[in-house]
Amino acid sequence: MSEHDIERLMTVAERPVDSESALARIRERIERERIQPTIATSGGSRMDRPLVSIWIKGLAAAASVALIATLLTVSGVAETIITLFEPKTVVAVPITSADLTGAAGLTAYGTLTWSSPPKPYDVPDIATAEKATGMKVLVPSQLPSGVSVANARYGVMDRTTATYTFSADKTRAAAALLNRTAPPMPANIDGSKLFITGGPAVVQYFDDGTAPKSATSAGAFASLPRLIIAQGKGPLVQSDGVTVEQLQQYLLAQPGITPALAAQIRAIKDPSSTLPVPIPVDMATSKTVTVQGVQGVFVGDSTGLGSAVIWSKDGYVFGVAGTLTESQILAVANSLH
Amino acid sequence: MEAVAALRAAGAAPGLTAAFEALFRREYPRVVGIAQRIVRDADEAEDVAQDVFVAFYRKHPADAGYAPAWLYAAAAHTALNAIRSRERRGRRETVHTLERDPAVDPQRSAEEAESHAEVRAALARMDERAAALLVLRHSGLSYEEIAAALGLRRSSIGTLLGRAEDAFRREVTR
Numbered sequence: 001m002s003e004h005d006i007e008r009l010m011t012v013a014e015r016p017v018d019s020e021s022a023l024a025r026i027r028e029r030i031e032r033e034r035i036q037p038t039i040a041t042s043g044g045s046r047m048d049r050p051l052v053s054i055w056i057k058g059l060a061a062a063a064s065v066a067l068i069a070t071l072l073t074v075s076g077v078a079e080t081i082i083t084l085f086e087p088k089t090v091v092a093v094p095i096t097s098a099d100l101t102g103a104a105g106l107t108a109y110g111t112l113t114w115s116s117p118p119k120p121y122d123v124p125d126i127a128t129a130e131k132a133t134g135m136k137v138l139v140p141s142q143l144p145s146g147v148s149v150a151n152a153r154y155g156v157m158d159r160t161t162a163t164y165t166f167s168a169d170k171t172r173a174a175a176a177l178l179n180r181t182a183p184p185m186p187a188n189i190d191g192s193k194l195f196i197t198g199g200p201a202v203v204q205y206f207d208d209g210t211a212p213k214s215a216t217s218a219g220a221f222a223s224l225p226r227l228i229i230a231q232g233k234g235p236l237v238q239s240d241g242v243t244v245e246q247l248q249q250y251l252l253a254q255p256g257i258t259p260a261l262a263a264q265i266r267a268i269k270d271p272s273s274t275l276p277v278p279i280p281v282d283m284a285t286s287k288t289v290t291v292q293g294v295q296g297v298f299v300g301d302s303t304g305l306g307s308a309v310i311w312s313k314d315g316y317v318f319g320v321a322g323t324l325t326e327s328q329i330l331a332v333a334n335s336l337h
Numbered sequence: 338m339e340a341v342a343a344l345r346a347a348g349a350a351p352g353l354t355a356a357f358e359a360l361f362r363r364e365y366p367r368v369v370g371i372a373q374r375i376v377r378d379a380d381e382a383e384d385v386a387q388d389v390f391v392a393f394y395r396k397h398p399a400d401a402g403y404a405p406a407w408l409y410a411a412a413a414h415t416a417l418n419a420i421r422s423r424e425r426r427g428r429r430e431t432v433h434t435l436e437r438d439p440a441v442d443p444q445r446s447a448e449e450a451e452s453h454a455e456v457r458a459a460l461a462r463m464d465e466r467a468a469a470l471l472v473l474r475h476s477g478l479s480y481e482e483i484a485a486a487l488g489l490r491r492s493s494i495g496t497l498l499g500r501a502e503d504a505f506r507r508e509v510t511r
Contacts, residue, residue, distance in 0.1 A: 010475035014369075014370055026387055036395075
């Protein structure tokens with residue numbers, strides 16, 4: 001079959017569309033069904049796109065949470081440039097909705113500047129992903145029934161770096177907006193920098209091709225795919241000399257950090273190498289599991305429909321998630337080789 | 338804007354914004370065209386386009402820069418979902434098309450219907466991304482537009498398109 005044949009088969013007799021009638025129809029439907037937008041801001045998220053971008057959303061959310069958690073857990077000894085944080089193990093930190101709404105974002109304490117912002121993209125296969133990242137990417141030898149490598153897609157995020165500069169002025173302004181008074185930022189923290197490196201990372205995304213998707217709802221494919229396997233260099237945080245005990249003390253004393261959350265973070269035995277995995281207690285449950293011979297965190301959502309396991313090994317952070325049972329997720333995780 | 342969202346959440350009457358209407362007028366024909374290449378029926382393609390715009394309206398701001406890319410991808414995937422579920426239910430649509438399209442020349446009409454059914458079946462069996470890629474390309478999207486819609490690198494499109502055409506050939510001639 002020639003290119004011309006394909007062209008001919010793919011051609012359809014397009015009927016001229018009446019956009020005004022169609023607009024009237026959609027207007028009538030939106031009013032009749034009282035359909036309301038759920039968006040909160042007009043900016044939206046650039047990441048908030050369907051299809052392959054599903055995993056980008058997950059990555060972005062995980063990265064920002066990990067970054068904040070990292071800032072809250074830094075500990076160690078100050079030198080000129082010191083590695084504050086490099087994950088070797090993971091631990092669950094249960095958080096409540098009060099923790100989420102109360103804690104200020106990164107922007108409240110300073111400025112985050114990306115020197116190479118995360119730009120995830122798709123690649124055709126594992127070999128290309130390995131070439132792009134220089135990583136040996138682990139692949140599953142066991143997949144749940146119905147999930148096939150034939151339906152896999154692969155995404156890559158190159159190494160990204162950012163610099164975070166603390167600012168006493170910004171902290172005061174952010175607190176003032178909330179009618180709160182922030183504890184004064186110690187002079188040696190004001191203006192000090194953290195150098196944050198994340199990635200590279202590779203994501204394997206499997207759909208079974210037969211998932212019951214509604215033919216009438218474009219929103220259906222915004223749901224979780226059957227299986228996602230992510231592998232990346234964990235976040236590395238280095239400092240240009242800030243006194244890190246003071247940094248932890250300062251950040252945990254901020255308004256909005258609940259005493260319970262602060263206590264849990266202080267209780268992490270080795271904060272410079274433990275990746276905290278925030279678990280929203282009202283939406284998910286978690287427990288410690290052994291995966292690939294190391295300690296990992298298993299997370300199940302409260303509906304029982306989705307689950308995930310996260311662990312750190314050999315310098316990488318791994319995550320396996322999907323609309324699968326605990327035993328299926330753990331079987332996939334343990335089959336990675 | 339948060340105030341607007343709060344008002345809406347409080348039950349204020351929903352309505353289309355000028356930005357949404359402008360987006361609709363601009364993109365509706367193309368969204369229908371993409372869907373029609375898959376479902377091979379003009380009325381059904383318009384139904385798909387309606388669903389796509391409603392889904393967009395629910396969750397996305399009309400002035401988002403990614404809006405066209407989102408709509409094109411959603412059109413392809415929603416239409417592919419539609420033909421897949423139909424393929425699973427059986428191949429009743431061949432008859433359906435014949436009945437709905439009484440062309441002047443019955444033989445030609447039958448041939449066209451058969452070719453439509455073949456293409457639908459082939460697209461339904463293909464990997465979803467490959468099928469979407471092929472359809473978007475034949476709907477007149479540039480490599481840049483396809484890359485944006487499917488979250489791919491511009492430099493990968495040529496290779497992936499070649500593979501998608503091979504897969505399409507295999508499925509049509511199998």
